[in-house]
Amino acid sequence: MLVEGAILDADGPRRAYVRFRGGSVVETGSLGTDSSRGRERKVRGIVVPAPVNSHTHLGDALSVREPPPGPVARLVRPPHGYKFRLLAAASAEAKLRALQGAFRRMARDGIAAVVDFREEGVEGVRLFQRAARGTAIRAVVLGRPLRRPIDRRELAELLRVADGVGLSSALEESLATRTVVARACRARGKRYGLHASEARREPPESYLEPRPDLLVHLAKARRSDLEVVRDARVAVAVCPRSNALFGRQPDLESMERLGLTVLLGTDNAMFHAPSIWRELEFAYVGSRLRHRPVSAAFLARSALVEPWRWLRLPGAARVGPGMPVPPLVLRLPPEDPAYQVVTRTTEHLIVPVAPRPAERRVR
Numbered sequence: 001m002l003v004e005g006a007i008l009d010a011d012g013p014r015r016a017y018v019r020f021r022g023g024s025v026v027e028t029g030s031l032g033t034d035s036s037r038g039r040e041r042k043v044r045g046i047v048v049p050a051p052v053n054s055h056t057h058l059g060d061a062l063s064v065r066e067p068p069p070g071p072v073a074r075l076v077r078p079p080h081g082y083k084f085r086l087l088a089a090a091s092a093e094a095k096l097r098a099l100q101g102a103f104r105r106m107a108r109d110g111i112a113a114v115v116d117f118r119e120e121g122v123e124g125v126r127l128f129q130r131a132a133r134g135t136a137i138r139a140v141v142l143g144r145p146l147r148r149p150i151d152r153r154e155l156a157e158l159l160r161v162a163d164g165v166g167l168s169s170a171l172e173e174s175l176a177t178r179t180v181v182a183r184a185c186r187a188r189g190k191r192y193g194l195h196a197s198e199a200r201r202e203p204p205e206s207y208l209e210p211r212p213d214l215l216v217h218l219a220k221a222r223r224s225d226l227e228v229v230r231d232a233r234v235a236v237a238v239c240p241r242s243n244a245l246f247g248r249q250p251d252l253e254s255m256e257r258l259g260l261t262v263l264l265g266t267d268n269a270m271f272h273a274p275s276i277w278r279e280l281e282f283a284y285v286g287s288r289l290r291h292r293p294v295s296a297a298f299l300a301r302s303a304l305v306e307p308w309r310w311l312r313l314p315g316a317a318r319v320g321p322g323m324p325v326p327p328l329v330l331r332l333p334p335e336d337p338a339y340q341v342v343t344r345t346t347e348h349l350i351v352p353v354a355p356r357p358a359e360r361r362v363r
């Protein structure tokens with residue numbers, strides 16, 4: 001198959017053709033230089049790295065009802081918030097089905113990797129990994145130990161199965177807990193992340209001590225806080241739809257201008273479908289509603305480029321032969337690719353380049 005149009009990847013946008021064979025890129029080049037081969041199938045479109053959903057709680061997909069009124073803390077704060085009561089009341093089978101449904105949804109959207117904060121200890125991580133089995137999605141799971149103070153055996157077991165630890169926040173977890181967790185993660189080459197400045201501002205020295213690999217939200221962070229986070233070189237996963245549900249927005253304009261590493265996530269699956277395309281469009285439009293406009297290029301990077309660096313797979317963000325993760329072909333006009341991709345993509349515009357394993361095996 002030959003795609004003529006544009007590439008949008010770590011090197012930015014450019015007019016180009018991309019040739020696929022067996023689902024993989026075998027050749028790219030400037031438009032006009034290619035010698036078309038016989039009866040090869042031709043498509044006009046934009047080729048992008050496969051997107052990553054960089055922050056989810058997919059276990060929440062258990063409930064897709066309108067959330068009850070009230071502040072976010074009452075809904076999602078451990079251990080007695082609305083979502084934790086739902087999780088506690090559901091069977092493992094129901095949670096597995098909910099997780100599998102969320103993975104199917106992400107596969108239809110072309111998502112190639114997800115970074116999930118999974119509650120419910122070692123068993124929660126195992127259930128998540130069971131749900132991911134048979135999909136083509138790289139399931140990165142940051143689990144959460146159950147016992148406080150931290151039980152070192154439980155933490156060691158968790159880190160044996162998970163990719164790291166994702167804590168609630170520095171408001172709910174003591175410095176002692178965060179320190180033990182961060183050290184254990186570091187010692188094993190795993191990741192430590194936590195939510196920060198979501199419902200109210202927290203001082204950066206609280207969530208940056210000890211230094212995490214990932215901060216989530218920063219919806220209430222001041223500009224000066226963002227500078228501190230940038231200087232600490234910590235990546236930030238933002239979830240604009242999730243914040244908007246509770247009347248907040250991350251200051252994406254400042255994040256872009258200050259040069260933070262920003263990743264995009266869809267947060268609690270009980271509130272929002274884990275669709276990165278819907279998140280992208282909302283982030284773009286929402287930033288304008290707030291009169292803090294962010295560029296389409298910056299948002300495209302937060303879904304297609306920066307997360308692959310964070311996952312230590314930078315090659316997945318550059319379209320070309322030998323990519324470790326196949327790119328997506330989107331049936332979109334090649335003019336202004338970042339704007340097209342951010343504001344217009346839906347799952348229906350994805351052109352299959354090969355049968356997707358996730359679609360084949362997961363029913």
Ligand SMILES: [Zn+2]
Pocket residue numbers: 055056057117195216267268
């Ligand atoms: Zn979260």
